Amino acid sequence: MPTRNEQKEQRRQLILETALELFVKKGYAETKIGDIAEAAHMSTGLMFHYFDSKEQLYEALVRMGAEGTNLPQKLPYDNPLAYFEGFLKTLFSYAKENLWVFHMFVLMAQARQSEGIPAQIREIAMQVDQVEQSVKIIEAGQKQGYFRKGDPYALSFTFWSSVQGIMEQLAVSPALLEQGKLPETDWLIDIIRNRA
Amino acid sequence: MPTRNEQKEQRRQLILETALELFVKKGYAETKIGDIAEAAHMSTGLMFHYFDSKEQLYEALVRMGAEGTNLPQKLPYDNPLAYFEGFLKTLFSYAKENLWVFHMFVLMAQARQSEGIPAQIREIAMQVDQVEQSVKIIEAGQKQGYFRKGDPYALSFTFWSSVQGIMEQLAVSPALLEQGKLPETDWLIDIIRNRA
DNA sequence: CTCTATATTGAATATATATTCAATGAAAAC
DNA sequence: GTTTTCATTGAATATATATTCAATATAGAG
Numbered sequence: 037m038p039t040r041n042e043q044k045e046q047r048r049q050l051i052l053e054t055a056l057e058l059f060v061k062k063g064y065a066e067t068k069i070g071d072i073a074e075a076a077h078m079s080t081g082l083m084f085h086y087f088d089s090k091e092q093l094y095e096a097l098v099r100m101g102a103e104g105t106n107l108p109q110k111l112p113y114d115n116p117l118a119y120f121e122g123f124l125k126t127l128f129s130y131a132k133e134n135l136w137v138f139h140m141f142v143l144m145a146q147a148r149q150s151e152g153i154p155a156q157i158r159e160i161a162m163q164v165d166q167v168e169q170s171v172k173i174i175e176a177g178q179k180q181g182y183f184r185k186g187d188p189y190a191l192s193f194t195f196w197s198s199v200q201g202i203m204e205q206l207a208v209s210p211a212l213l214e215q216g217k218l219p220e221t222d223w224l225i226d227i228i229r230n231r232a
Numbered sequence: 233m234p235t236r237n238e239q240k241e242q243r244r245q246l247i248l249e250t251a252l253e254l255f256v257k258k259g260y261a262e263t264k265i266g267d268i269a270e271a272a273h274m275s276t277g278l279m280f281h282y283f284d285s286k287e288q289l290y291e292a293l294v295r296m297g298a299e300g301t302n303l304p305q306k307l308p309y310d311n312p313l314a315y316f317e318g319f320l321k322t323l324f325s326y327a328k329e330n331l332w333v334f335h336m337f338v339l340m341a342q343a344r345q346s347e348g349i350p351a352q353i354r355e356i357a358m359q360v361d362q363v364e365q366s367v368k369i370i371e372a373g374q375k376q377g378y379f380r381k382g383d384p385y386a387l388s389f390t391f392w393s394s395v396q397g398i399m400e401q402l403a404v405s406p407a408l409l410e411q412g413k414l415p416e417t418d419w420l421i422d423i424i425r426n427r428a
Numbered sequence: 429c430t431c432t433a434t435a436t437t438g439a440a441t442a443t444a445t446a447t448t449c450a451a452t453g454a455a456a457a458c
Numbered sequence: 459g460t461t462t463t464c465a466t467t468g469a470a471t472a473t474a475t476a477t478t479c480a481a482t483a484t485a486g487a488g
Contacts, residue, residue, distance in 0.1 A: 039455085044465085065261035066348035069446060079467050084447065149404045152262035187413060194398060194415035198423075201397020202390060208345045217383060219390035226422045227394070239485095240435085265476060275437050280477065432487075441478070448471070457462070 048086050050076050053136060056097055060139040060207050064153060095157050101144045102160050116177035117229060124221040138207040145200055166196045184230040195228050244282050246272050249332060252293055256335040256403050260349060291353050297340040298356050312373035313425060320417040334403040341396055362392045380426040391423050
């Protein structure tokens, strides 16, 4: 691959990373194309050489997120609690080294929930819905006694909303990471664990 | 009080409620003055009869929130777990009947965290920080064996981020409320409870 | 009923910002 | 070394939206 193309791809990547961070910190509308350009050390006009519009740039990010943030479908663990625990451990430790993971997690939720995101982009983000994806697992796990009693949807919703809240906080306050203030995965698993 | 003034106050209140809902659903910049006016069934120009600017309207909301969302300072319970449990119960049941409470809770977090909110407004919101306010209570409660072991700040942060995540979700999906999909307070208390 | 204050509107203005574009520079092709 | 392609810029344009304002309607005071 010629250097020219590599350069182009790197530049594109730089824009995506910069935009992701800003979109998460300030929201879609608050983030000006000029802000992104400045943060990426390039002229505003150049942004449009790489992406046709702000909306398309945002869409590119959401598409990346949709590919990467689904829950693994196969359970490599014999009990479903360990599945969630494994997911959290992986998520936290990986994100700690790759801050964009926090940002992406938050961006996807924003794209799903915030009115004012163009409908077609919302739909892409909707495909990734950990709450829905977990309901069946929780339901089955309840019968085996791993999860506490209660509406499976409410349990799933509570668990994932909590994770979401924590990811958001860490996304905007990375200082907490450096100080090792990360939650233990157990603390969160205990939201759904049956401790009878 | 003459009818004229009452009318004015009601109108002002209507604007505040409408703006609160929209600011939470779409964010500060995404919410146009025209949107608020339309949702409140009035002309855009009239908004400026009641508030000098969009920023001042937002500030008025944050000031209201700063007065209302601090944690009660006196513990009317003999054990600190019951304090948090009482707070959550009150919060959820009251918010269920008064949706603006969800919105206000979320708005305050937004104002605190989102860059792109004017600095002086951020500062007002910063005064309300449940995480900081709870650290000492948790620390003391750990010694008495009520709370699990671990960094008190991390525990407080985890608990409140979880609550935050849930409030956000409920603020944008009130349907969950109607379906009774609310979390049990126990599920959240178990994040911090010591179950040795 | 008349007058005054003020609530309300819709259009005008100012400003911010997304987007376009002509010009320039630099790298690759030949 | 010349030509061609494309990255890059900064200024120009278009558009959206906050804010202002002159005009009108309406409610209360006298």
